[in-house]
Amino acid sequence: MTVADLLRASPLPPLEARILLMHVLGWRRTELITRDLLPLSEDAVARFGALSARRLAGEPIAQLTGKREFFGLEFDVTPDVLIPRPETELLVELALEVIADTPNARVLDLGTGTGAIAVSIAHARPDARVWAVDRSDAALHIARGNGARLLTENAVTFMQSDWTANIDSSLRFDVIVSNPPYIASDDPHLEQGDLRFEPRGALTDDADGLSAIRTIIETAPSLFANRGALWLEHGYDQAEAVRGLLNARGFTDVRSMRDLAGIERCSGGVFAA
Incomplete structure (x- = not known):
């Protein structure tokens, strides 16, 4: 044949x-x-x-090949991590826009998974200091491997933390980004397609889809420099709710950005300490 x-x-x-x-x-x-x-x-x-x-x-192609391209880089993927999606590249672009004029900028990626967001930012901005956290040991193992393969040594600092809980309180960041679990626990999509094979904890908060986002919005301001930006990926129908949470916490310049499909995919704002 x-x-x-x-x-x-x-x-x-x-x-x-x-x-x-x-x-x-x-x-x-x-x-x-x-x-x-x-x-x-x-x-x-x-x-x-x-x-x-x-x-x-039904197994995802990325898990069968163990690879997925993201932001021009090839990342190792296993069933322990969320498969990087093209729409998440918007989060990288927004972070790079925030730090465009900031030499040696400090960036924090919450819930890093494969490390795709953090590694892509560090690859595009070698002068930046990037931290990436995840609560999963298995995910951090994959993320560290991707970082070691795609970047120079120590370009990203990987650490275990449940969102911001274990982050050194003396650290200050210019931008914080996150693609947290935002699918509601009763969403039927969790039992369909590729999602059936991905780690549930990376997909859903087992609540209304906004609990992780609330935690990040509440705690992020304590980690900003004098003026910092927060950008979050969220569900197709959550932009208004996320903007409301950001405004209520005291963020300014709150807005949502659309992905290539025209969906409001990321929302963020600026917090002045």
Whole structure:
């Protein structure tokens, strides 16, 4: 069976089939095109078949390949961490905008997961000092590995903390960002698609979807320098509620930003100490 034969016979969507076959063969996309008539070994066909069956059963592509591209970088992914999504790149862009004119800016990423947000910021701004926290040991193991592979040594400081609880009170940040669990516990999407295979604690607060956001908004101001910014990712229908929480806490310049799909995906504001 050739590459072309295998892809043609695959029950998967063409893009997913190509991604899995590239993973099995260790090839780039151009090689699938230029070597499409190459006969495949039985082992390669069997491994592709096994991965295809798992994908058809619902397992996310990122977990099958162990990789996901985010902000131009390739991150290791396991079932212990949330899979980085394209819409979360907006959070990185907003943080970089905040610190654009601040040399040696200090950045805090709360609930780092794979480390995608923190590592992407540190990669774009090597002069910045970036901290990334998560309460999960397993997530921090993945995040540290991604940081070590993609950045120079000690570019990001990883530490365990339940949101801001264990952060040194003497530290002060120019911007704090977070993609917290914001899906309500009764949301049916938790039992659908890729979400079934991701860590529940990274998806839902097991409440109304706003409890983690409330905690962050309440505690973040104590960690700002004289003037700091907070940006949060949230659900498609939560922007108004998050703006209300920010305003009530005393943030100014409160606004929401839309992702490429036109959805109000991130909300934030400035807090003057």
